[in-house]
Amino acid sequence: MIVRSLVGSNLLLTLASENNSAMP
DSSP states (O other), X not given: OHHHHHHXXXXXXXXXXXXXXXXX
């Protein structure tokens, strides 16, 4: 489903942004 791919990409982007912000 397209919705699942959108949600999955959003979760990955959110996790990546949190990891980047947490790391110096």
